[in-house]
Amino acid sequence: MHREPFSVSLSLLKTLREGGRKIIAVGTTSVRTLESLYYVGVSCIEKGAPEDVGQWVPYEREYPYSIGQALDGIISYLEKNGLEEIKVGTRIIIVPGFRFRVVDMLVTNFHQPESTLLLLISAFVGGDWKTIYDYALSNGFRFLSYGDSSLLYRSQS
Numbered sequence: 074m075h076r077e078p079f080s081v082s083l084s085l086l087k088t089l090r091e092g093g094r095k096i097i098a099v100g101t102t103s104v105r106t107l108e109s110l111y112y113v114g115v116s117c118i119e120k121g122a123p124e125d126v127g128q129w130v131p132y133e134r135e136y137p138y139s140i141g142q143a144l145d146g147i148i149s150y151l152e153k154n155g156l157e158e159i160k161v162g163t164r165i166i167i168v169p170g171f172r173f174r175v176v177d178m179l180v181t182n183f184h185q186p187e188s189t190l191l192l193l194i195s196a197f198v199g200g201d202w203k204t205i206y207d208y209a210l211s212n213g214f215r216f217l218s219y220g221d222s223s224l225l226y227r228s229q230s
Contacts (some may be wrong), residue, residue: 074128074189077080078162079106083151085111086159088176097178097224098175101190104197107175109163111136114143123223131171140174167193169200179225183209183216199228 089110098104103186107128115136116124136147147159166189178198184190184208196203205223214221 074162074164074166075127076162077102077105078160079109080158080160081106081110082154083148086144086148086151089160090141090148092141096175099180101179101181101184101193104160104176104193105163105165105167106180108167108171108173109161109165110147110159111138111140111143111174112165113159113161114138114140114220116144116161117146121150123147123150123159123161123199126162126165128164128166129168131165148166153198167196169196171196173197173227177227179227180222181223181225182218182220183214194225197227201228 088148089107096107098107108131112126112130113123114194115138116122118138151157151159168189169192176197179194181194184194190195191202194205198205205225209221209223
């Protein structure tokens with residue numbers, strides 16, 4: 074996966090930390106960013122500083138931290154260093170088997186077959202992407218960047 078740089082404000086991190094709300098990502102890049110925050114937080118906890126998230130980091134081991142602890146790690150790092158935002162990058166690839174920790178719903182368009190984005194969709198909806206795409210195809214939905222979009226709910230399994 075290619076590296077995507079991102080920045081997230083301290084105020085957004087604190088809002089995410091409060092919890093109690095459904096998180097709706099708009100676009101797959103937003104999903105990758107929000108889900109990468111967990112692993113950035115792990116880096117802050119274990120190494121004392123944020124690091125880019127590698128492609129396979131989510132699959133390398135079990136992580137013992139809650140999303141709250143991970144966000145606390147980032148927040149603590151930012152506050153200790155007088156920073157108002159985290160700036161880091163991600164190469165995270167989201168495939169079936171990925172454990173979502175942040176995003177509950179996703180607004181996205183319909184993606185090309187055999188793409189990494191379709192793998193992300195499959196992971197997000199629990200592997201039932203084909204039913205969704207068959208419905209879109211049989212009902213004349215438009216695909217790709219300027220096509221129709223959908224609101225997808227994360228699988229609870």
